[in-house]
Amino acid sequence: MMSTPRGLGSAARIATIAPAIFFLSAVAASAAIAPKAYLAIVAHGVVTWYSHRLWTLWIFLVAMPLASLISGGVTILNGWRRQPLVAMSLTVCTTTVAAGILIIVGLHILAN
Numbered sequence: 228m229m230s231t232p233r234g235l236g237s238a239a240r241i242a243t244i245a246p247a248i249f250f251l252s253a254v255a256a257s258a259a260i261a262p263k264a265y266l267a268i269v270a271h272g273v274v275t276w277y278s279h280r281l282w283t284l285w286i287f288l289v290a291m292p293l294a295s296l297i298s299g300g301v302t303i304l305n306g307w308r309r310q311p312l313v314a315m316s317l318t319v320c321t322t323t324v325a326a327g328i329l330i331i332v333g334l335h336i337l338a339n
Contacts, residue, residue, distance in 0.1 A: 244292050299318050
């Protein structure tokens with residue numbers, strides 16, 4: 228049986244949730260900061276870029292976090308005793324963040 232190097236799965240999960248975190252941070256920044264502030268303008272540009280490309284919303288906000296949630300869940304269920312504490316902690320964190328992203332996006336989809 229071939230095994231992956233330690234940390235590679237966690238790095239992949241971080242890479243799959245990073246675009247969603249980037250987008251949701253931009254949404255929060257554009258809503259929380261004064262509209263004329265430079266950061267709010269940049270954040271609004273990011274939100275606009277995502278929203279004008281429908282595929283980004285489905286891929287970056289649904290498919291990639293779902294892949295992270297599934298792979299993290301499988302890792303937690305199958306190998307929690309065989310993994311070092313740091314790697315498993317990172318797996319639990321990324322899986323929890325992926326679940327949170329999916330909840331936020333799902334609630335937004337249901338609201339619209």
